[in-house]
Amino acid sequence: MVFLLILLAVSASLSHPLLNLNAExxxxxxxxxxSPYAEEFPVSIKPFSLGRxxxxxxxxxxxxxxxxxxxxxxYFLKPxxxxxxxxxxxxxxxxxxxxxxxxxxxxxxxxxxxxxxxxSLGRRFVFYYQVRSVSDRNSYxxxxxxxxxxxxxxxxxxxxxxxxxxxxxxxxxxLLSSNxxxxxxxxxxxxxxxxxxxxxxxxxxxxxxxxxRRDRDDxxxxxxxxxxxxxxxxxxxxxxxxLYGGEGRxxxxxxxxxxxxxxxxxxxxxxxxxxxxYAAYDFTLYLPLRRLLPSxxxxxxxxxxxxxxxxxxxxxxxxGDFAFPFGFRLHLRSYVAGVFLSLDKDILRLEYxxxxxxxxxxxxxxxxxxxxxGMSLGHPYxxxxxxxxxxxxxxxxxxxxxxxxxxxxxxxxxxxxxxNRFYIVLFGERRVRRLIxxxxxxxxxxxxxxxxxxxxRIDIRSEDRTFITAGVGLGWRF
Numbered sequence: 001m002v003f004l005l006i007l008l009a010v011s012a013s014l015s016h017p018l019l020n021l022n023a024e025x026x027x028x029x030x031x032x033x034x035s036p037y038a039e040e041f042p043v044s045i046k047p048f049s050l051g052r053x054x055x056x057x058x059x060x061x062x063x064x065x066x067x068x069x070x071x072x073x074x075y076f077l078k079p080x081x082x083x084x085x086x087x088x089x090x091x092x093x094x095x096x097x098x099x100x101x102x103x104x105x106x107x108x109x110x111x112x113x114x115x116x117x118x119x120s121l122g123r124r125f126v127f128y129y130q131v132r133s134v135s136d137r138n139s140y141x142x143x144x145x146x147x148x149x150x151x152x153x154x155x156x157x158x159x160x161x162x163x164x165x166x167x168x169x170x171x172x173x174x175l176l177s178s179n180x181x182x183x184x185x186x187x188x189x190x191x192x193x194x195x196x197x198x199x200x201x202x203x204x205x206x207x208x209x210x211x212x213r214r215d216r217d218d219x220x221x222x223x224x225x226x227x228x229x230x231x232x233x234x235x236x237x238x239x240x241x242x243l244y245g246g247e248g249r250x251x252x253x254x255x256x257x258x259x260x261x262x263x264x265x266x267x268x269x270x271x272x273x274x275x276x277x278y279a280a281y282d283f284t285l286y287l288p289l290r291r292l293l294p295s296x297x298x299x300x301x302x303x304x305x306x307x308x309x310x311x312x313x314x315x316x317x318x319x320g321d322f323a324f325p326f327g328f329r330l331h332l333r334s335y336v337a338g339v340f341l342s343l344d345k346d347i348l349r350l351e352y353x354x355x356x357x358x359x360x361x362x363x364x365x366x367x368x369x370x371x372x373x374g375m376s377l378g379h380p381y382x383x384x385x386x387x388x389x390x391x392x393x394x395x396x397x398x399x400x401x402x403x404x405x406x407x408x409x410x411x412x413x414x415x416x417x418x419x420n421r422f423y424i425v426l427f428g429e430r431r432v433r434r435l436i437x438x439x440x441x442x443x444x445x446x447x448x449x450x451x452x453x454x455x456x457r458i459d460i461r462s463e464d465r466t467f468i469t470a471g472v473g474l475g476w477r478f
Contacts, residue, residue, distance in 0.1 A: 015068040016118060016126040017051030018150045018157060018191075023101045023164045023178030027401070027429055028063045030393060032056045034342030036297050039286040041193065042201045042227035044237055046166040046178065049157070049191060058297070061398035065431050065477055073120045084436075084475035086112040092444070092467040094453040098172065098380035101145075101164050102181020102373060105469065108137040114145070124152040128161075146182050155192040159185070165205050167225045167239050168282060169302035170336040170351055171391070172379055175241045175278045176205075176223050179380040180372040183221075184208040198230040209243075215367040219246035221377065224261055235284040238326065239306075242266075243362070243370055243377075244275035263310050269363070276362035276370060278378075280306030281326055282336075289341075297342040304336040308359050332358040334379075347393040347403075357384035357412065360456040369456045382455030385411040402428035411450060417460055420447040438473035 148161025282304035307330025389407030
């Protein structure tokens with residue numbers, strides 16, 4: 001016990017710059033995107049490391065409680081970095097909280113408890129762990145929620161362990177998001193931009209979805225995103241993901257990954273390289289509105305176009321012509337479009353999604369499809385939808401904020417009858433020294449309710465339902 005107290009005293013307030021920001025800490029990500037410095041860095045590959053967060057933040061007092069004090073890391077163990085409690089209530093049978101790393105609420109009261117810590121072995125290596133316990137009316141479970149080793153190599157980092165990855169310019173991801181819970185992975189990514197006629201960043205992810213499923217046990221996921229910034233005001237991104245393998249399906253050697261990524265034989269049914277593949281390109285444009293309105297910190301618009309079927313000139317089965325702008329043609333398309341604005345005391349986002357009905361389901365993965373443990377790996381609400389929301393956060397002070405988000409979801413996107421779901425969320429955050437208090441209240445009103453809990457399957461019933469979900473959080477940073 002004495003040894004533990006000494007360790008806590010020595011390592012108190014320290015943070016390793018290689019640690020990742022956990023996806024649930026939306027307050028930090030919102031403020032980093034709101035910073036004028038954000039346009040100097042590609043921000044569409046998440047999570048960010050703490051080192052980057054400190055560089056990007058222009059209002060550090062709003063987020064410093066989450067980050068602790070960054071220092072030149074040495075050799076020490078911080079067995080307890082933070083402890084947090086989240087208590088939720090919902091009257092919906094199953095209710096997923098979007099982009100919250102697999103937070104799936106059951107009807108009634110749900111209690112989530114998190115504890116994390118890390119081991120620092122110099123400035124180039126860190127080991128992080130986070131344990132979680134979940135209690136609801138029917139069950140209790142505890143597990144190692146996150147655990148990874150991260151090694152810095154030049155401007156790159158290599159990660160092995162469990163974490164989440166969110167790709168794309170939108171708050172809601174289309175191809176890979178922070179919606180599902182962390183899964184085992186190996187990833188290689190840039191920690192600093194590579195300079196060659198502009199700034200380049202990339203991430204490569206090889207994930208292992210270890211779970212029993214009704215279609216194919218233990219599939220794998222591969223993801224690659226490349227971002228190019230020829231100028232600070234423009235960001236161009238290309239993303240490729242693929243759900244593949246699993247029980248009864250072949251694996252691939254390292255030398256076969258390029259063939260898998262390029263989709264050379266992806267469209268040959270039941271062939272070796274037949275996978276549930278997706279591709280997308282996106283553009284983000286930062287506009288100099290602050291030159292006209294000094295209160296504007298940043299203003300950007302973004303657009304992403306994706307497809308779950310690709311034809312390209314290099315494919316063997318269905319070669320196509322060179323298509324503008326990247327040489328391949330997307331089919332069965334889905335879209336994300338948004339506007340993001342930050343002022344001195346306000347952060348606003350308007351975002352629209354249109355997801356094709358053919359997404360997230362494949363003939364080799366026809367039941368769970370593009371999910372992990374019951375939650376979508378892409379858009380939180382699944383496929384065959386149109387969704388729009390407006391989000392607004394106001395800062396009364398650097399330590400106190402409140403906001404709302406209201407939105408509309410149509411699913412299926414075109415057919416009748418369909419579910420119309422209107423919702424409004426009220427939320428707030430207050431920090432007192434190292435204590436973080438959070439709360440939210442959500443009201444959902446549905447017309448024609450979808451009773452199927454899987455995000456990629458729809459079972460519309462002619463009944464109108466109203467749901468209330470509420471939550472409070474209490475966290476302590478050591």
